[in-house]
Amino acid sequence: MSVPDTRAKPREDVTPQSLGLSEADVLDMYYYLRLARAVDDRMWALQRSGKAAFVISGQGHEGAQVGTVYALNREKDWLVPFYRSVAAVLTKGMPAAEIFLIQLGKAPDPSSGGRQMPGHYGHRHYKILSTSSPVTTQCLHAAGIAYAAKVRHTGEIALTELGDGSTSEGDFAEALNFSAIHRLGVLFVVENNGYAISVPLSKQMAVPNVAARAAGFGMAGVTVDGSHVLHAYAAAREAAARARRGEGPTLLEVLVPRLTAHSSDDQQEKYRSADEIARDRARDPVHVFTEELRGWGILTDVREKEILSRIQHEIDLGTEMAEEAALPDPATATRHVYAEPPDPRFRA
């Protein structure tokens, strides 16, 4: 039983310079990272204050999401997200206000008009596919999007995100296989936080790293430490380049901590030790990237303050706007089951 150990190696070598990134670029990534965390914190605040029914959080996953999505052509390429994709959708262009509209189930919510639970992001304008709840189905959608891009010669690639547990659904293997056969431009980003709700990785798979699955489908597989924004960025940039060269899909596993319970309905203390939860805190991408940027002399107190006050402003405006927005009108609830106008003579 030989399993290629693709566990992430520490990579001192990865720096903005080594990647040819300007200070502006990395500070832009830092902005999205902090924005995602601030939006997420506000989501929890809205839930605790009884204004939001439910929160599913991206805390701990933000660094990997910012890094991978930043490697895309964010106007041209597709994002096929999942429920933890707060940072991913923000980096792809979705304004913070839209997330609060989803969170509060308000009528102007562009993802679903208040029809879906919080966490179900989507917006065609930003080429973010609408999210459903059944896990892993989106992997095949990303493959289909990439197939269309290939035959239509649009040059688009598709990045889809899922969790470690979700790799156990048959649709995951099917999507890898179809994408590999047609050498499609798909990045399968598995955000491995070690748990599927309460189920640890050891009960989810018999390999240390799910990236090991790639080889058996004839595609590239990579594992990186997702707490390092630039490691995720570097791996995604390579994968995107491979994809654009027609060399097919990549299974990119990013190792991330889950810094909250699974959702506002879960109590993780029941199945995770206090130690482990504490250890994960040290892997907080916000902490890690802040230290790195300071170490590289890119982030100063002044700049950090600027960024945070800009974010504070966006969050407050977004929340305010969302809170003031109207709830959906039940008279609209029967709309858009089918294209309009439906023919009144027939029943469904």
Add this chain to the structure above:
Amino acid sequence: MSVPDTRAKPREDVTPQSLGLSEADVLDMYYYLRLARAVDDRMWALQRSGKAAFVISGQGHEGAQVGTVYALNREKDWLVPFYRSVAAVLTKGMPAAEIFLIQLGKAPDPSSGGRQMPGHYGHRHYKILSTSSPVTTQCLHAAGIAYAAKVRHTGEIALTELGDGSTSEGDFAEALNFSAIHRLGVLFVVENNGYAISVPLSKQMAVPNVAARAAGFGMAGVTVDGSHVLHAYAAAREAAARARRGEGPTLLEVLVPRLTAHSSDDQQEKYRSADEIARDRARDPVHVFTEELRGWGILTDVREKEILSRIQHEIDLGTEMAEEAALPDPATATRHVYAEPPDPRFRA
């Protein structure tokens, strides 16, 4: 993109002696091989003469099936077959007559009482699970059987068979994963004949050998030339030993030719070249094993005659018995939807 090339290597070293097999053993295997082919030929004869509506054949797969099933404890272990498992079920103990009863849809057919199409084998007495038509579902059944064996400490293992195309269904990956996690005693025998009806392997997967998939699930993966009965036997024996030692499942890929069209409803000339079909003939396991046994001085004309006449007798008896057997009585068609007696007061 690194794919471990597990393509079958020619193995001169594999002989009855090297495997500690007696002449009686290998002649017994040879008997099953020839029996399977004779049964199969008769199935086609019955179809051509209009007595059978449909044939799905195992021709070309028999050597691999005899070799792998022979490596089991045939009383104790489980066989979870598919529609090409003619040789497998015969080797597991099913009498030839039963196959003709299925073929003709007769009432005494123990697999289904004439309810299922030809090729849907099953018989609890021989620990052969009932076969359905949807491909790949049986892989999870084999895993569940092995899980029960593990927690009940029965020492049983389960061998299941499927085709190369069937590895594309999500259930295949799911079954590998579950079996690897629990280190279950399952042999997943993929009979790779290069086609799924008309779809060639190149459109089914991006790897040269599906055994390459095993590593990514944390289990053993092996590819052997299934035209060599003893190569299949040796690989299955090793896999069975691993399983009994609690070292988990094996994905055993056997490379076989498909010597007929997919079924009596298919015309393979439409999608396969005459050359290729001719080349496959040279891989006929009956031809290969006959030559090997002669080379080892085990098979003589006399012995071959004995075996063939014994087989002829079985086939003729079995066919006769099946042809004389009654068709199912429609009055029985509503039985066994549920355990009997059903409560007449309630509708379903």
Add this chain to the structure above:
Amino acid sequence: MADKRYLDAIHDGLHEEMARDARIVVLGEDVGRKGGVFGVTDGLYQAFGEARVLDTPLAESTIIGVALGMSVNGLLPVPEIQFADFIHPAFDQILSEVARLRYRSNNDYDCPMTIRVPYGGGVHGALYHSQSIEAFYAHIPGLKIVAPGTPEDAKGLLKAAIRDPDPVIYLEHKKLYRSIRGDVPDGDHVVPIGPAVVRRPGRDISIFAYGLMLHESLAAADALGREGVEAEVVDVRTIKPLDAGTILESVERTNRALIVHEDNRFAGFGAEIAAMIAEEGFRFLDAPPTRLGGPDVPGVPFSTPLEDWFMLDAGKIAAAARNVVAY
């Protein structure tokens, strides 16, 4: 006799059965250390160990497919599907394999198992955490389906399901878990699969319901009672096989029928009940057998005003009943 929540009645029934029959294995997502996302399997992992209370990988086809193998080889599986909305990846394993094994093998094999499925809306679960699935499974010969509405039935029907020789889909309504309490007989209390029961007698109209809608229908009947309309409320409880006899007897008494379910109306299970009444109770009927179901949109929308619009309640049921009575 003890007063229990619906949730605890299920838990206790499961615990008692596992203690009684060592063949029973519970498997599903998060059923182990966490005790299930709703807490139904709480403590079973500690009481019966990992081998019998199995956290599966996140794969519903796996959950049902391996359960079939377990059932064939001497175990008695009680798989849990975390939410009814997520049972669909197992549709093929249930329809093609579990439901058909006995028939296709001409009784050589059987496949006893109890598939526990939390379902239903009114819990802010939106499109993918609110679904009802009985219509899909009621159409599959070889399956049985129960939908208990009370703690007593929750325990008694679970025991009957686990002891049944055939596969049973056990539908537990998420909104009833903590909102409904009731007396549950102590000891080995079994409620047989099949019989429906009249929960409230009445002479003016029969209301047929199950699960959460049973309680809304009883509340509607009380409201109607205050208006002098005596509604009989029949708890269907077993969806498959259906107790046509009890249903027809009720219609014979009241001559009017209203069938209520929260699931989408079009081609829902109510159509079977209404069609059966129309065909076999035709001469009893003074008014059209009427169905009240959820709106025909692809799921329960999330936002409160939309969810309230979707979900049926006592008021909507009473209004529909008045129309039938006034016919």
Add this chain to the structure above:
Amino acid sequence: MADKRYLDAIHDGLHEEMARDARIVVLGEDVGRKGGVFGVTDGLYQAFGEARVLDTPLAESTIIGVALGMSVNGLLPVPEIQFADFIHPAFDQILSEVARLRYRSNNDYDCPMTIRVPYGGGVHGALYHSQSIEAFYAHIPGLKIVAPGTPEDAKGLLKAAIRDPDPVIYLEHKKLYRSIRGDVPDGDHVVPIGPAVVRRPGRDISIFAYGLMLHESLAAADALGREGVEAEVVDVRTIKPLDAGTILESVERTNRALIVHEDNRFAGFGAEIAAMIAEEGFRFLDAPPTRLGGPDVPGVPFSTPLEDWFMLDAGKIAAAARNVVAY
């Protein structure tokens, strides 16, 4: 006007649409070089190339899941499921994704596609090559379903389905492929999704059917006619959305209804038609609206006497009609 087999009408409609609209992609198992196991896609691979006529891996969830992605990104997929019996692994992708994309995104996304599904019994296909699936999909809001019974409708409804802005399940009956011929208008002939049609007028009873059962019902009506019973036969042809108006008008004329489908009877699609008639056509009815469906066993058994027992035919339909007329 040309006389064509049902099979060729589908093929020609597909070929014409692919020639008309370069966005159309056909995908499925064996649809390429082999031209499909029934020959429906014969020649398309050669005519339109590999990129547009795609042999997929053996995985139905893949076929539908990637079709959704293609639809979202500018293609117009026409996936083929080789046999209706094997659509079940795609149930989740169809129900949770394809049918819900427009609704859940509040019209930001749509998902046009035509899912071709060969179905039905009477072909010695046994349990797993004979299934009818309309009951499962009729209950899914967001889908449309058509079941053409004639070559003309086979071509015209296929074109309507492909041009429809929403996902359509196109049910083609395997036994009709080569057994039924008929006139098919030349050129761009479209039959709208929705309207049912009266195939044979009559005053004594209305028989509602589709697919193969349409033809058995017409044969039954001829037999009844020789006995002086004038049966009206209505071809439902679109299952979802259902043409309640045409159905009710027919019942208003005949005052008697028999609903026929080969699928299992219990909770089958006939229940929706019968329940709708009972509820909205109550005052027209002189006899119970009656359903004639396949027996409630898990599938069509293989052996000829068993298959004959299962399948409905003109004789069984005429017998059921006589009972309704005699009521």
